[in-house]
Amino acid sequence: xxxxxxxxxxxxxxxxxxxxxxxxxxxxxxxxxxxxxxxxxxxxxxxxxxxxxxxxxxxxxxxxxxxxxxxxxxxxxxxxxxxxxxxxxxxxxxxxxxxxxxxxxxxxxxxxxxxxxxxxxxxxxxxxxxxxxxxxxxxxxxxxxxxxxxxxxxxxxxxxxxxxxxxxxxxxxxxxxxxxxxxxxxxxxxxxxxxxxxxxxxxxxxxxxxxxxxxxxxxxxxxxxxxxxxxxxxxxxxxxxxxxxxxxxxxxxxxxxxxxxxxxxxxxxxxxxxxxxxxxxxxxxxxxxxxxxxxxxxxxxxxxxxxxxxxxxxxxxxxxxxxxxxxxxxxxxxxxxxxxxxxxxxxxxxxxxxxxxxxxxxxxxxxxx
Amino acid sequence: xxxxxxxxxxxxxxxxxxxxxxxxxxxxxxxxxxxxxxxxxxxxxxxxxxxxxxxxxxxxxxxxxxxxxxxxxxxxxxxxxxxxxxxxxxxxxxxxxxxxxxxxxxxxxxxxxxxxxxxxxxxxxxxxxxxxxxxxxxxxxxxxxxxxxxxxxxxxxxxxxxxxxxxxxxxxxxxxxxxxxxxxxxxxxxxxxxxxxxxxxxxxxxxxxxxxxxxxxxxxxxxxxxxxxxxxxxxxxxx
Numbered sequence: 001x002x003x004x005x006x007x008x009x010x011x012x013x014x015x016x017x018x019x020x021x022x023x024x025x026x027x028x029x030x031x032x033x034x035x036x037x038x039x040x041x042x043x044x045x046x047x048x049x050x051x052x053x054x055x056x057x058x059x060x061x062x063x064x065x066x067x068x069x070x071x072x073x074x075x076x077x078x079x080x081x082x083x084x085x086x087x088x089x090x091x092x093x094x095x096x097x098x099x100x101x102x103x104x105x106x107x108x109x110x111x112x113x114x115x116x117x118x119x120x121x122x123x124x125x126x127x128x129x130x131x132x133x134x135x136x137x138x139x140x141x142x143x144x145x146x147x148x149x150x151x152x153x154x155x156x157x158x159x160x161x162x163x164x165x166x167x168x169x170x171x172x173x174x175x176x177x178x179x180x181x182x183x184x185x186x187x188x189x190x191x192x193x194x195x196x197x198x199x200x201x202x203x204x205x206x207x208x209x210x211x212x213x214x215x216x217x218x219x220x221x222x223x224x225x226x227x228x229x230x231x232x233x234x235x236x237x238x239x240x241x242x243x244x245x246x247x248x249x250x251x252x253x254x255x256x257x258x259x260x261x262x263x264x265x266x267x268x269x270x271x272x273x274x275x276x277x278x279x280x281x282x283x284x285x286x287x288x289x290x291x292x293x294x295x296x297x298x299x300x301x302x303x304x305x306x307x308x309x310x311x312x313x314x315x316x317x318x319x320x321x322x323x324x325x326x327x328x329x330x331x332x333x334x335x336x337x338x339x340x341x342x343x344x345x346x347x348x349x350x351x352x353x354x355x356x357x358x359x360x361x362x363x364x365x366x367x368x369x
Numbered sequence: 370x371x372x373x374x375x376x377x378x379x380x381x382x383x384x385x386x387x388x389x390x391x392x393x394x395x396x397x398x399x400x401x402x403x404x405x406x407x408x409x410x411x412x413x414x415x416x417x418x419x420x421x422x423x424x425x426x427x428x429x430x431x432x433x434x435x436x437x438x439x440x441x442x443x444x445x446x447x448x449x450x451x452x453x454x455x456x457x458x459x460x461x462x463x464x465x466x467x468x469x470x471x472x473x474x475x476x477x478x479x480x481x482x483x484x485x486x487x488x489x490x491x492x493x494x495x496x497x498x499x500x501x502x503x504x505x506x507x508x509x510x511x512x513x514x515x516x517x518x519x520x521x522x523x524x525x526x527x528x529x530x531x532x533x534x535x536x537x538x539x540x541x542x543x544x545x546x547x548x549x550x551x552x553x554x555x556x557x558x559x560x561x562x563x564x565x566x567x568x569x570x571x572x573x574x575x576x577x578x579x580x581x582x583x584x585x586x587x588x589x590x591x592x593x594x595x596x597x598x599x600x601x602x603x604x605x606x607x608x
Contacts (some may be wrong), residue, residue: 042439195478220573222580222587223595234480243588249577251570256597257460282588 020064024073027063031056032080039085048086050106051141053077054113062121063116070114078106099300149330153197157190164190192235196268200334203261214341216253221245221284221291224256229282239271246286252361258338259296259361265331266295266357274299274354290344290360298354307348311336333357378492379421382406383413383439384454385432389477393426396481402488409474410434417443423490427471428454429462438470444470450491454479467552467599474550474599490548490605509544511604514583514592516544525583535560536579539572540603543593548605550596576601 019123035049035290042048061070082103083092120133164183168175175183207214224244229241268282276299302310311332339346339359346359378394380402384390390406397404405411405420410431417425429436440451453466453474463474472494475487509516515524518541523530532540538560545550553569561571576595580587594602 175376216572219597220577220595223573223597225588226590227595227597229589243586245586245588247581249574251573260597264533284588 008263013282016065020066020069023063024060024069027056027060028053028073028076028080031077032084035081035085036305038123047102050077050081050102053081054106054109057110057112058113058117065121067115067118070118071111074110074114077110083107139144146330150201153330154194159193160190161187161190161194166329169273191228193197196235197330199338200261200331202335203258204337205295206255206258207337214258214338215256216255217253219254219256220260221250221252223284224254225284227256228260229267231260232264236271239267240277241271241321244264244283244322245280246284250284250286250291251292254342254361255338259342262335262338262359263273263293263295265335266359269331270295270297270355270357272329277352286363288363290362291353292358292360294356294358296351296356301349301350301355304350307350310348311346377401378404378423379403379405379420379426380426380488381413381416381420382426383410383431384426384428385409385430386428389428393484394574396484397488400485410436410439414439414442417447417449421447422449422486425449425451425453426488427451429466430456437466440466440469440471450494452487452491457521463596464552464554464599467550468554472549486548486605494546494549509541509547509606509608511547511607512591516541518545523583530582532579532582534576536582539575539580540583540593543601543603544606547603550602552600556600 024266031053035052038049038052054077057070057074061067064070079092080122083090086093140346164186168180168183172180225243225245229243232239232241267280267282274280274297276297278298281294281296284298285294336346339361342361344359344361346357348357349357372407380397382390382393382397382404384393384406385408390408394404405416405422407416413425413427413431414434414533416422422552427436427439431439436453439451443449443451448460450472451470453463453471454477455463455466455474456477463476463576466474472491473487475484493588513526516522517524521537523532523579525539539556542556542559553572554567556567557567557572576593577587580590580593584590584594592604596602
């Protein structure tokens with residue numbers, strides 16, 4: 001409601017008024033010019049002249065905002081017809097035989113047409129307005145959801161960091177060296193986790209918010225994979241990962257940073273949540289159309305009812321705040337966003353001994369469309 | 370300066386964030402370096418002129434000066450190794466800093482191990498970028514890989530690796546500057562000459578071939594590492 005009001009008042013801003021007045025004047029002047037020409041050729045037919053003016057009024061109503069210009073234009077037309085094209089010329093005379101009828105009919109047609117076109121335009125505007133409003137609301141809702149889950153995810157490690165550091169400062173004298181080390185270790189763990197979270201969020205900012213498009217360049221798959229693994233190893237030095245890339249040298253259009261982020265998220269997810277010490281396997285295969293990245297673990301798998309929804313962020317459950325799955329919902333939904341922006345696909349399946357996530361990337365830009 | 374400090378290497382740290390300054394200073398002091406820090410570019414430049422440090426650690430996001438300008442101005446009169454500290458999000462910035470004359474970069478957030486390794490590498494190599502013609506008598510040696518520059522022979526597990534002319538040139542260039550990141554543009558210019566076009570696909574194809582010849586698994590390299598969007602870095606010479 002508020003928005004309609006705002007656009008309503010803005011229609012009468014000086015800029016619009018000047019424009020509308022100019023349009024009206026132009027159309028009326030045009031009608032007058034044509035009528036003069038017409039009148040010169042066929043002096044006896046003033047009914048046609050009325051039609052020319054009515055056309056000008058209709059156009060005025062269509063091209064200007066609000067009722068005002070149409071109505072004023074119709075009044076001006078009626079007076080102009082009387083003044084210019086009915087006897088006595090160049091004088092206003094309403095006593096002419098039959099003229100009151102012409103006058104009233106012209107006025108009525110003009111007013112009703114102008115209100116009609118104005119209403120159509122208003123309705124179209126309202127429709128666009130409403131659509132925009134709905135989209136805004138949808139976006140707003142998504143943003144609010146994301147913010148809520150992020151804030152939730154950020155709060156627990158921050159609480160840990162603040163708590164541990166406060167404990168250290170407050171009890172510096174009474175704590176043993178081992179206890180102190182323990183506290184600082186917790187701080188480091190939590191900070192590393194926070195860092196991971198922030199990198200994920202930062203990576204999303206590389207995707208243009210409106211078009212969901214990314215800037216891709218041809219990147220070597222093995223280089224991206226190797227950098228992703230070395231970045232992950234910085235944080236999880238003991239991670240057991242088996243990697244295999246195609247013997248063929250493979251280059252794909254992608255944003256390397258984003259794909260690295262996807263690989264890191266999927267590997268970390270597999271390592272941390274599979275509850276298994278068996279190595280996680282990352283295998284890249286290629287066919288002429290696309291490349292597939294398989295991240296396979298030999299752990300507990302994913303419960304079947306969650307399988308379909310793990311990438312849309314909806315498996316985030318505000319009640320299970322104490323479990324160890326903190327943040328992975330966001331990590332996976334970010335993977336989905338990134339892969340979708342690359343025109344690829346991402347899916348998770350359970351195999352007999354665990355879980356496998358597969359994402360594909362098209363091999364050339366043409367397949368994008 | 371008293372006698373005990375003479376052997377210590379002096380490091381100048383130009384970084385505006387106090388927390389990071391504190392953490393780097395503490396770490397480096399404990400490692401026996403002498404460290405002076407500046408919180409903005411202007412102070413940093415003055416200190417660089419008056420102290421003649423052995424290494425400059427430079428944060429690119431300074432409040433008063435553009436990091437690139439600091440590099441260029443320092444390079445105008447000094448050959449001191451510059452290690453750039455940069456935020457991760459912009460890979461072009463790193464390549465630009467290196468091409469402006471920085472020697473190496475380290476990405477925030479970094480661990481102390483990484484920082485110390487970079488500093489050691491820069492201290493060892495100094496600012497002199499070695500090209501193909503620079504004479505190096507000692508063979509490069511790392512893990513099972515040996516490159517004998519005199520005899521033009523590359524061996525892995527004592528077996529000779531056959532490389533093409535260009536692959537050999539690339540590998541020796543990286544090996545002679547081992548531990549340092551070499552940018553795409555630097556490598557392209559040194560191997561293919563100054564008039565090569567800017568598409569570096571040919572470079573990456575050659576690197577892929579080298580990886581297939583010397584690395585056990587091209588996806589987990591031991592000798593040549595990729596810095597995506599910037600260039601390549603060879604594992605530090607173990608000699």
